Amino acid sequence: MMRSGPCSDPRSASASNPTESDRRLMNDLATTADQPLAGKPSARRSLASKAARGLMRLLPGLALLGFWQWASGRWIMETYVSKPTAVAARLYELFASGEIYPHLWTTGQELVLGYVIGVAGGIIGGYMLGRSPRIASIFEPYVMAFYGIPKIALAPLFIIWFGIGIGSKIALAAIMVFFLVFYNVYTGVRSVDRELANLTLVMGANQRQLTYHVYFPAAAPYVLLGMRMAVPYSVIGVIVGEFTSSIQGLGLFIREASATYDPAGVFAGIVILLVFVAIANFLAGRLERRLLRWKTLTVAAPNDI
Amino acid sequence: MNDAVLSFSGIRQEFPAPGSDVGIRVIDGIDLDVGHGRFVAVIGPSGCGKSTLLQMAAGLLMPTRGTVHHRGRAIATINREVGFVPQQAQLFPWKTLAQNVELPLLLRGVGADERRERVAAALDAVGLSGFDHYFPSQLSGGMQKRGSIARTLVYRPDVILMDEPFGALDAQTRMVMQNDLQMLSRDASATVLFVTHDITEAVLLADNVAIMSQRPSKLLANIAINLPRPRNVFEPFKNPGFEDAYDAVWTVFRSQIGIRQQPH
Ligand SMILES: Nc1ncnc2c1ncn2[C@@H]1O[C@H](COP(=O)(O)OP(=O)(O)OP(=O)(O)O)[C@@H](O)[C@H]1O
Ligand SMILES: [Mg+2]
Numbered sequence: 001m002m003r004s005g006p007c008s009d010p011r012s013a014s015a016s017n018p019t020e021s022d023r024r025l026m027n028d029l030a031t032t033a034d035q036p037l038a039g040k041p042s043a044r045r046s047l048a049s050k051a052a053r054g055l056m057r058l059l060p061g062l063a064l065l066g067f068w069q070w071a072s073g074r075w076i077m078e079t080y081v082s083k084p085t086a087v088a089a090r091l092y093e094l095f096a097s098g099e100i101y102p103h104l105w106t107t108g109q110e111l112v113l114g115y116v117i118g119v120a121g122g123i124i125g126g127y128m129l130g131r132s133p134r135i136a137s138i139f140e141p142y143v144m145a146f147y148g149i150p151k152i153a154l155a156p157l158f159i160i161w162f163g164i165g166i167g168s169k170i171a172l173a174a175i176m177v178f179f180l181v182f183y184n185v186y187t188g189v190r191s192v193d194r195e196l197a198n199l200t201l202v203m204g205a206n207q208r209q210l211t212y213h214v215y216f217p218a219a220a221p222y223v224l225l226g227m228r229m230a231v232p233y234s235v236i237g238v239i240v241g242e243f244t245s246s247i248q249g250l251g252l253f254i255r256e257a258s259a260t261y262d263p264a265g266v267f268a269g270i271v272i273l274l275v276f277v278a279i280a281n282f283l284a285g286r287l288e289r290r291l292l293r294w295k296t297l298t299v300a301a302p303n304d305i
Numbered sequence: 306m307n308d309a310v311l312s313f314s315g316i317r318q319e320f321p322a323p324g325s326d327v328g329i330r331v332i333d334g335i336d337l338d339v340g341h342g343r344f345v346a347v348i349g350p351s352g353c354g355k356s357t358l359l360q361m362a363a364g365l366l367m368p369t370r371g372t373v374h375h376r377g378r379a380i381a382t383i384n385r386e387v388g389f390v391p392q393q394a395q396l397f398p399w400k401t402l403a404q405n406v407e408l409p410l411l412l413r414g415v416g417a418d419e420r421r422e423r424v425a426a427a428l429d430a431v432g433l434s435g436f437d438h439y440f441p442s443q444l445s446g447g448m449q450k451r452g453s454i455a456r457t458l459v460y461r462p463d464v465i466l467m468d469e470p471f472g473a474l475d476a477q478t479r480m481v482m483q484n485d486l487q488m489l490s491r492d493a494s495a496t497v498l499f500v501t502h503d504i505t506e507a508v509l510l511a512d513n514v515a516i517m518s519q520r521p522s523k524l525l526a527n528i529a530i531n532l533p534r535p536r537n538v539f540e541p542f543k544n545p546g547f548e549d550a551y552d553a554v555w556t557v558f559r560s561q562i563g564i565r566q567q568p569h
Binding site: 198201202204205213217 | 384387391
């Protein structure tokens with residue numbers, strides 16, 4: 001499943017369905033043959049349709065919240081599931097009293113550091129093994145073997161090694177992120193067309209320029225896919241680490257809320273985690289759109305008709 | 306040695322056969338000179354080692370036996386003085402057309418102003434002005450091919466190696482491209498080594514047609530084509546002397562492609 005590459009990503013799959021404006025663009029290109037394209041599809045219309053689509057997306061979520069609010073206390077006991085208004089109140093209280101900030105700070109640090117270390121390690125390792133078949137043939141079996149270990153099972157071990165502070169959580173998140181990013185980068189680098197690389201060398205590139213102009217851009221879709229897939233894994237790593245043993249953090253907060261029969265507190269913690277993931281996804285998406293502009297344009301290729 | 310720009314001497318090539326220790330001999334002794342400003346076409350049956358020869362000229366592959374000399378210097382590493390136009394356009398999909406064409410200049414340390422001028426001139430020469438900011442995926446197959454040629458011409462390589470550059474194009478685009486190539490290579494007085502399957506194409510474009518045998522391949526003949534230029538690529542048979550030149554090549558080539566005799 002790791003080897004399937006960026007094409008397996010559901011979002012890029014949906015991008016291959018040309019929208020109305022894309023189809024118009026294709027026709028333009030096809031009919032005006034060798035003439036540069038004039039004008040772009042109107043930006044205002046696409047903005048309006050975007051807003052409409054956003055609203056449509058909100059509806060199911062709102063419906064779910066409404067149902068939760070209504071059913072809580074009627075169908076299911078509130079002590080089990082709490083209810084949206086209670087969760088909101090609890091969230092407000094947590095932030096107003098400042099009670100949550102130390103937990104936020106700790107978990108935030110663990111997430112960011114674990115993610116960054118894991119991504120950096122994955123990119124470096126994947127790139128090195130991808131570029132050198134000799135190193136790859138030595139290390140690949142080991143990496144494969146380690147990949148098979150459920151990383152969660154390492155949590156108790158990491159607590160022993162790195163203590164109950166943030167170190168063990170960073171290590172756990174980093175190792176989960178590392179393997180995901182590593183495999184994607186490794187696949188991406190190995191997918192680079194040999195002929196294209198040779199061509200670039202003949203054009204006058206040295207190894208550094210080859211890396212910068214060919215390997216990085218060619219592997220970028222894989223790197224970014226790995227980075228996006230790794231976001232939830234870093235959260236799992238950190239939270240499991242905190243569940244296992246910790247002095248501070250959202251995982252600990254959630255566990256304590258559960259121990260004191262405070263479902264609103266549990267949900268409040270989960271909501272905060274959700275926000276973390278949403279922000280990270282948003283940033284990753286922005287990065288992806290900026291770096292892969294050339295890829296999203298493929299839809300408009302006239303020779304695809 | 307001699308005044309050839311590119312000279313293959315005593316080239317042999319063996320490739321390791323799958324599941325065996327002894328190599329398979331693919332090229333069995335080839336000598337070929339490409340003179341300055343000459344357009345040399347290489348034809349031969351599929352798998353005879355045409356692409357392999359180009360790889361050697363670019364320094365991407367060392368022959369098992371023999372040497373390739375470029376202006377008297379034996380090629381031992383990547384040969385940066387050649388330009389390579391592959392069968393597929395192989396533009397960088399993540400770079401715009403202008404950035405693609407600019408890259409060889411960038412890699413060779415040409416200054417920004419000169420780069421801009423030369424990119425514009427190269428795009429103009431292949432009829433792609435105005436498409437600077439298009440990504441390859443937004444260009445048609447023929448346009449991509451033009452881009453690929455512009456990217457090679459822009460740094461004025463000493464020798465241009467072309468590996469069936471028009472093989473994947475439709476008949477019309479192909480003729481237009483052949484005509485353009487004829488003009489461009491004449492204007493630049495470029496030295497070209499051109500691999501193709503197509504006898505008509507070889508005869509129309511080349512000063513010399515080198516014919517390779519089936520593998521293990523040898524050079525069967527190196528036939529000079531003395532048709533006047535510019536040649537009419539759209540109506541090959543209207544070129545005076547075309548028929549004779551075609552026959553000369555075909556007579557040698559037909560022995561290599563086992564045609565079944567039609568009983569009459
Ligand atoms: N790296 C390699 N390892 C093993 N065999 C190879 C390798 N490269 C090429 N060959 C063999 O060498 C022969 C010549 O290959 P080459 O690509 O030069 O043929 P070609 O004349 O260009 O054919 P075509 O006209 O089909 O492109 C082929 O039969 C191929 O099987
Ligand atoms: Mg070939």
